[in-house]
Amino acid sequence: MSLLEVKGLNVGFDTPEGEVHAVNNLNFSLNAGDALAIVGESGSGKTQTVMAIMGLLAENGHVNGQAMFKGKDLLQMSTSELNKHRGSEIAMIFQDPMTSLNPYLSIEKQMIEVVIHHQGLNKAEARAHAVEMLRAVRIPDPERSIRQYPHEFSGGMRQRVIVAMGLLCEPDLLIADEPTTALDVTVQTHISHLMSALRQNSNAAIILITHDLGVVAGLCDRVLVMYAGEAVECGTVEQIYYDPKHPYTQGLLNSVPRLDRPEDTELHAIPGNPPNLLSLPEGCKFRDRCPKAYAACTETPPMQIDEGQHAHCCFRGASE
Ligand SMILES: Nc1ncnc2c1ncn2[C@@H]1O[C@H](COP(=O)(O)OP(=O)(O)O)[C@@H](O)[C@H]1O
Numbered sequence: 001m002s003l004l005e006v007k008g009l010n011v012g013f014d015t016p017e018g019e020v021h022a023v024n025n026l027n028f029s030l031n032a033g034d035a036l037a038i039v040g041e042s043g044s045g046k047t048q049t050v051m052a053i054m055g056l057l058a059e060n061g062h063v064n065g066q067a068m069f070k071g072k073d074l075l076q077m078s079t080s081e082l083n084k085h086r087g088s089e090i091a092m093i094f095q096d097p098m099t100s101l102n103p104y105l106s107i108e109k110q111m112i113e114v115v116i117h118h119q120g121l122n123k124a125e126a127r128a129h130a131v132e133m134l135r136a137v138r139i140p141d142p143e144r145s146i147r148q149y150p151h152e153f154s155g156g157m158r159q160r161v162i163v164a165m166g167l168l169c170e171p172d173l174l175i176a177d178e179p180t181t182a183l184d185v186t187v188q189t190h191i192s193h194l195m196s197a198l199r200q201n202s203n204a205a206i207i208l209i210t211h212d213l214g215v216v217a218g219l220c221d222r223v224l225v226m227y228a229g230e231a232v233e234c235g236t237v238e239q240i241y242y243d244p245k246h247p248y249t250q251g252l253l254n255s256v257p258r259l260d261r262p263e264d265t266e267l268h269a270i271p272g273n274p275p276n277l278l279s280l281p282e283g284c285k286f287r288d289r290c291p292k293a294y295a296a297c298t299e300t301p302p303m304q305i306d307e308g309q310h311a312h313c314c315f316r317g318a319s320e
């Protein structure tokens with residue numbers, strides 16, 4: 001049984017202009033110890049995918065499909081049932097630290113509460129564990145810093161606190177949404193190492209959401225590429241980097257610097273904009289921006305999977 005199996009996930013938002021189709025028929029699964037990256041341009045539905053799974057959609061959002069975690073559907077759980085899993089078995093590191101920190105409580109109170117609640121440690125043990133975690137994410141003087149309130153930290157330090165909280169309970173599944181975006185490269189690398197260690201030591205599964213394909217290679221073994229709320233390609237890091245099948249994935253790869261290319265290689269952003277999620281076009285959603293589009297693309301391309309489990313959704317098939 002998979003640790004997490006997401007099937008036919010749809011996420012929509014009611015707005016005065018109509019329904020925003022943020023995630024459309026998304027499928028993926030993870031076993032214990034797997035690390036999956038979800039990549040795609042801003043607005044492609046990465047964050048709302050995990051928000052929906054965690055029961056954290058905005059008021060105007062709605063979800064259908066399945067998200068089976070250890071055999072039970074997270075989407076059918078009550079808030080109190082979800083709370084039993086959130087923070088302990090499933091931890092989430094959010095993009096915006098201020099959404100996951102309570103501004104009125106010291107870091108100590110917030111961290112200790114989680115540990116006492118989920119790991120049954122006493123207060124002194126919980127505090128020592130929390131201080132260790134802060135030290136691990138390189139918060140200076142953690143014994144003193146732990147007594148501070150969120151607003152007393154800089155943005156980068158707050159982000160590290162969030163990472164420490166995410167790792168605190170040794171979750172079975174860690175969902176990290178752009179966890180290192182606001183941090184400098186040294187700290188980014190360090191935090192990637194901490195996540196790898198969590199994976200190795202406790203066989204945790206990781207979902208890493210990022211637009212930075214550079215971070216992916218170090219930490220993840222599979223990559224799911226999203227465009228306009230849909231999966232367009234999924235494969236191992238090697239398949240996605242060295243044999244991308246979908247023109248969108250190829251475009252993403254051409255828009256980021258890579259170590260395996262000469263430094264002066266020109267980078268090309270994908271021209272044009274993603275489609276309007278209020279009225280998605282028929283057929284391939286990428287066709288208006290696609291250099292390889294042809295007549296067939298007005299039909300919806302089926303997901304094709306080869307023997308190596310490399311899946312892509314484009315009529316062009318091979319990397320032509
Ligand atoms: N509460 C909301 N109401 C309407 N649209 C929303 C809401 N929250 C998110 N969206 C839209 O959902 C789409 C997907 O967003 P998101 O998952 O955050 O993208 P990203 O891939 O950048 O994480 C975006 O177009 C966003 O504007």
Ligand SMILES: [Mg+2]
Pocket residue numbers: 046047048095177
């Ligand atoms: Mg996002």
